[in-house]
Amino acid sequence: MTTGASGGPGSSGGTGRVFGFGVVGCGVIAPHHARAVAALGNARLVAATDVVAAKAQAYAATNGCDVAEDLDALLARDDVDVVSVCVPSGLHAEVGVRAAEAGKHLVVEKPIDVTLAAADRLIAAVDSAGVTMTVISQHRFDSGFVELRKLLDDGKLGRLVLGDAKVKWYRSQAYYDSGEWRGTRALDGGGALMNQGVHYTDMLRWTMGPVTEVTAICVNQMHEMEVEDVALALLRFESGAVGSLESSTAVFPGMPERLELSGTGGTAVIENGELIVTELMAERGDIGAYGAKAASSGPTAGSASAEPTAIGTDAHASQIADLLAAIEEGRPPLVTGTEARKALEVVCAVYASAERGTTVHLPLEAS
Numbered sequence: 001m002t003t004g005a006s007g008g009p010g011s012s013g014g015t016g017r018v019f020g021f022g023v024v025g026c027g028v029i030a031p032h033h034a035r036a037v038a039a040l041g042n043a044r045l046v047a048a049t050d051v052v053a054a055k056a057q058a059y060a061a062t063n064g065c066d067v068a069e070d071l072d073a074l075l076a077r078d079d080v081d082v083v084s085v086c087v088p089s090g091l092h093a094e095v096g097v098r099a100a101e102a103g104k105h106l107v108v109e110k111p112i113d114v115t116l117a118a119a120d121r122l123i124a125a126v127d128s129a130g131v132t133m134t135v136i137s138q139h140r141f142d143s144g145f146v147e148l149r150k151l152l153d154d155g156k157l158g159r160l161v162l163g164d165a166k167v168k169w170y171r172s173q174a175y176y177d178s179g180e181w182r183g184t185r186a187l188d189g190g191g192a193l194m195n196q197g198v199h200y201t202d203m204l205r206w207t208m209g210p211v212t213e214v215t216a217i218c219v220n221q222m223h224e225m226e227v228e229d230v231a232l233a234l235l236r237f238e239s240g241a242v243g244s245l246e247s248s249t250a251v252f253p254g255m256p257e258r259l260e261l262s263g264t265g266g267t268a269v270i271e272n273g274e275l276i277v278t279e280l281m282a283e284r285g286d287i288g289a290y291g292a293k294a295a296s297s298g299p300t301a302g303s304a305s306a307e308p309t310a311i312g313t314d315a316h317a318s319q320i321a322d323l324l325a326a327i328e329e330g331r332p333p334l335v336t337g338t339e340a341r342k343a344l345e346v347v348c349a350v351y352a353s354a355e356r357g358t359t360v361h362l363p364l365e366a367s
């Protein structure tokens, strides 16, 4: 279940304006964008393009839109107001900059791109064109995270002490072999952390605040590729809190992703986007010297932990609804380019620390 910050699936927007969408890159994630757009009353898919013409044709036939011969043809269309950038991660800025320069608003898939320099180019192009961009981080719209955000904003967890994000997933070798860009430094930007773990890196950073220090180990245990399938990092936050980040695609058969936060006021645990533990000292009372009561918990099922396409559409729809509301209201969306860059910076710091074998301090220099 998901909840939009504004609008949401079925919402028709406030002004009656209907936004035309153009999709660039018709692979695995593109159908989720088509379904998310179809779920909104104020959006419609008008065109799609892909460097592989047959993929664009199949996508257009399935989703009822036109094929644009190439990116220029898609950007030349007056009925395309928003471009969904669904190409491999290391091409996001290249495509996004051209779309921004053509005056289009943007939905960019995660990560924003794979280097801070590329992210900065895209953010600058969006700013100078005066368009609005959101970078997908759909879990911010999961109901559990909406509840957790409120607990934090209301100060219910007190001063945060410890935060752990765990994305212990499984991807077969066949997954990495399914696209030439997968598992490459140039276009995937890294392995388990840059591609899969970036979601919960954003959740950890968004809830715990700025990261100042990262000490990490990255290894490849079971895949033929040049990047890691296990990333493990210790983090220090600006607030003084500490935490950890674990991300893998080598944990068979894939475990539910978790975020565990503890503060001076209690503990909250999210699993697969659901808030499964809320233990507040203000409600339970503090625990005496002996006699702690067990925390409540319960497993949940169903995520992309084992199956790459098992991604719900509601959260994408909620995030796109937030973008459209932001355009109409002249405000930034919840996940701007600058927000997405913060998660990318933590991922880059993990890689830098693992490569150098030392603790890395943030902010990083863009490269």
Ligand SMILES: NC(=O)c1ccc[n+]([C@@H]2O[C@H](COP(=O)([O-])OP(=O)(O)OC[C@H]3O[C@@H](n4cnc5c(N)ncnc54)[C@H](O)[C@@H]3O)[C@@H](O)[C@H]2O)c1
Pocket (backbone or CB within 6 Å): 024, 025, 026, 027, 028, 029, 030, 049, 050, 051, 052, 055, 071, 086, 087, 088, 089, 090, 091, 095, 109, 110, 111, 136, 138, 179, 195, 311
């Ligand atoms: N939000 C999520 O949960 C989620 C899930 C999966 C993928 N993604 C992201 O979506 C992006 C795409 O991943 P995917 O799994 O769909 O990849 P994919 O390989 O299945 O699809 C990418 C498509 O882009 C096309 N393409 C490549 N270069 C192009 C260009 N210059 N112009 C037009 N088309 C081009 C390819 O031919 C391919 O059809 C990645 O950045 C990935 O991180 C996000």
